[in-house]
Amino acid sequence: MDRPLTRRGLLKGSVLFVAGAAVSACSTGDPLAKGTSAPAGSGAKITLTHWYHEYGEEGTQQAAMKYAADFTKANPDIAVKVSWIPGDYATKWTAAVLTPDGPDVYEVNDVSPNMVKAGQVTALDDVLGAEKADFNPKVLQPYTWGGQVYAVPMIIDPMLVFYRKSLFQKAGVSVPKSFAEFAAAAKKLTQGKQKGLFVGNDGIGDLGQMTAWSSGNLLVDDRTITYDDPKVAEALTAVKDLYDSKAMLQGYSTDWWDPGALINGAAAMQWVGLWAVPGLTEALGDDFDAFPLPPFGPGGRAVVNMGGWVQVVNGKSRNLEAAKKYVRWLWVDNTAAQTDWSLAYGFHIPPRNSAAAKADKLTSGPAKTVMDAVAAHGIKQPALWTPEVRQPWEDAITDIVKKGADARKTLAAAAKRSQDLLDKVPVL
Amino acid sequence: MTTTAPARPAAGRSRRPSGRRAARWPAWRAFLLLTLPMVAGLFVFKYVAIGWGFLLSFNDARGTIALGDWNGLDNYRRLLGDPAFTRSLVTILLFTLFIVPVTFALSLGLAVLVNRLRRGRALFRTTFFIPAAVSYVVGALVWKMSLFSGTPSGVANSLAYLLGHDDAIGWVAAVDPPLYWIVLVTVRLWLQTGFYMILFLAGIQQIPAQLYEAARVDGAESEGRLFRHITWPMLRNTSVAVVLLLIINAFQAFDEFYNILASNLSGLGRADGRTPLIYLFQTALGEQNYGAGSAGAFVVTMLIVVFTLLQGRFAGFGRTAEEEG
Structure with a gap:
């Protein structure tokens, strides 16, 4: 390799280098995600990113993507990209929300005052709206700081x-x-x-x-x-x-x-x-x-x-209103999706009392034993x-x-x- | 770029030096072209990050990595006042003091043995080296879930059963006596011994054969004496480098501890076998206290530097023969 570097060679090399960099930059848009879906019909003006931890039950990932696609159908100018994060989810979202490119919507177990102070979450009282009274108060309580609720419960896991x-x-x-x-x-x-x-x-x-x-x-x-x-x-x-x-x-x-x-x-x-x-x-x-x-x-x-998971909206999201609209559509209004999410795969209790009361699958056998035990002895x-x-x-x-x-x-x-x-x- | 060569060398005296410089310029250009991306990357992604981390270690940075909330030495005080952190430092010290000599002896021994083989040297060399190509995560999971699983069907428990121990032992969970160390130490030995064996083997093959011949002529018959008086001293530079790498690797232990002792839904494992890096991972990414996390990173770095300097002082790394007189 002792040939002198010619101008043409250098040029060719640089072009290849730049092309390579461009290609790899494209493919590393979301290096953590195992599976992602950006819905077709790219007329959307806004794309929200929505992170889930890896639920073990079969069909959950497809369900999450279907909800996102349904939302885009109803709101054609907002697309939702679902990221399914395997492994140690907690350390991945904590790192991601430090950057301006963190997920717009993500799920967590706890909301600490430090998270509120750092703007990693935002108050969702307007998202809960009038339906707030229908949510299990025991479950809302730990996500309430200074009188504002920072999360919308997705599932309760006794x-x-x-x-x-x-x-x-x-x-x-x-x-x-x-x-x-x-x-x-x-x-x-x-x-x-x-x-x-x-x-x-x-x-x-x-x-x-x-x-x-x-x-x-x-x-x-x-x-x-x-x-x-x-x-x-x-x-x-x-x-x-x-x-x-x-x-x-x-x-x-x-x-x-x-x-x-x-x-x-x-x-x-x-x-x-x-x-x-x-x-x-x-x-x-x-x-x-x-x-x-x-x-x-x-x-x-x-x-x-x-236990359980709650949905939060990243306070630094560039599309705060769209993200709130999506969370309200999915976890407050869309009771069909909530029931599907809670009961069609693994069993969880839907956090809305009205939905939990209608959950037929939880009214017999061991699931009923669990529901009764939660009512009598549940501790959050x-x-x-x-x-x-x-x-x-x-x-x-x-x-x-x-x-x-x-x-x-x-x-x-x-x-x-x-x-x-x-x-x-x-x-x- | 002040070394532009004159287009046409002036006739007469200064012809030679400038000519050489002119000849060198394309080489310099190639050198810069090839190293600049690497150096720039190193600067942006390492040194800037290290500098930022250093500043951050003097900040109350919870849930943010922005500077501004200065709190002096609070983070360092918090860490050194936390028995969990000091305990993790003791843990890693003991681990280092154990794993470094054992790996050293094993890999040197293997290198000497493999080198003495007349036939099948390549086969054994490859066999011992293959684990070095296995990722720590994979190794850790094989150890945890198959070899040392707590069920009666695990390999270690099957062996224990053959030896008359009926009860299944929870190897990873057992803290008193600390059986989990057996799991952690064996997986690291398996993973890294082969690599250091290759370094020693390369060192041994650098030793001129005449030295051994001359020694034999002088009456040094036994292998032990040949090893003691020729192989060992001639391997000094290799040995020093190996010890250096081993110490740094041991202090940075994380992968197998994390994968064997923690299960990602029930947190990062318990106090036993918590290394400083696991502690800091928990502080920075689990609890979002990036200030304390950065401070801890510098404490661990200082420890590694101190150990390396001490070791260099005792072993004389980088000293030339003349300096030693």
Whole structure:
């Protein structure tokens, strides 16, 4: 390669280089997206981008794209590009909304005051409109800051304990009414290659937090950390005993949100959500049911965790009005789409009370058990239990449950740290 | 570009130097043309970003990467006052102190053995090197879901069963005793040993054969003595480079820790086996505290620099033979 560089060669090279750059620039428009759809009929003046995390159920992606296409049909000057984001969704949207090219509409689990302050979300009271009263108030509450609501709930995902009826019968176990009975059942159901309980591959999952809730302490009360509490320490010690008894499945091939372990009989009880009901029914018929995590101790309460996803509009969106119009069309007005989204794939509760009341599929079998449990024992995580505030608590759980650290002392130190972090969260 | 050569060399004295310069100019042009895009890219995408990150580390930057809300050393104070962060630094120190010598010894040993083969050297070299071509993510998932899965049918559990251990062990979840380290260390060894073996092999093959012959003539018969007195000293530059790369790689451990210990819906894994980079990933991208995240990145960078300098001081990296006297 010692030929001198000729002018023509240089020219040719530059042209190729520029062409290559242009081609690669075109193809990297949305490098994170697994599948995208820009609807045909490119007469649209505005294109909104709409991000979803990867829903596991078959058909969900096609459904999301169909809603977007239907919206464009009704509003020909607004196109919607749906991006389906696989893997670690949370870190991807947090990075994307820092740029001017972030998604216009995206879904999240929590809206923190920092997000509001940074303009990553925008108030959606006008989007909710008169229908606001029809939304489950428990679910709207954590997304309300300074009297304004920053999200439109899409689905409610109750999580509780599912179990195999036949395995309960075989072992002579009945649905537990207290944590002690629950732990005893887990031990009794551990036989041969079958474990009693599956809450997560790390062996703890959400059980630490849920057991603390079931002792009657929600860990945070407005702007005060409350988990430095003897009852919570007692609850975590009980979780430790359960962990030590080797009745819990660990390191399974799928994690807690997939009902695989229950279906394959690797565990007799599993902490999982309502979404798993169609899959469980298909695999097990009616050989399964659910119960809330039973109360811990005398002052305790039964617990069903009400998770779920909400839709937010990026405050930095260049097409704010169009984005709001789209969100209102899809998640407020379009009850047919909401019902389809909640019930045609995995099961979720539609957040609009009127739609939930009409959800026929949730009125029989285990789905009904779950609905009743939600009505009686549903708890929505307090809004200020942010990932940052939560971290010292989660480290404390590992230390107490897995390493046998002194529960009272560990909790006291962690609570102090959580409180410091909570104090730094801006007041809105 | 002041070195434009005169169109026609002046007759007489200064002919030679300027002529050489003129001959060099196309080479310079090619050099600039080829390196400029790379240097410009490095500047824009690395140095500007690093500088911005440094400034950001003195800001209260939550949910934003804009400068303006200066808070002095608060982020550094927050980090160093957080037991979770200091614990992650201790974790990575211990991991480095363990993984560096073990990888070093294994890859050097393999290189010496492969080099001594009379037949099939290429086969073994390739076999040991192939894991280096596997991504850390793939390796981590194979280790987590197949070799060390917690079900009775996992490979490690099947072996344990043959050895008389009936109960299925949750390798990744077990913290006391910390069995997860077995998973993390073995996957890293499998992935990186082959690569460093190739570096050592290249180093060994640079050693002139006459040295060994001369030593044999002088009566050094045993392989051990040949290794100690010829191979080892002649490999010094390779060894120093390998240790340097190993230390940097160990401090930046992220991929296998992230993929083995975390499951992306239930957060980023627990306190055990949380490396500084995982902690910072969580701080910056999970909690959107970009100021503290940047500050942490500089703390880790400082650690790597300090370690590298110390190592350079002890091993004498880059010193020439004359400097050593």
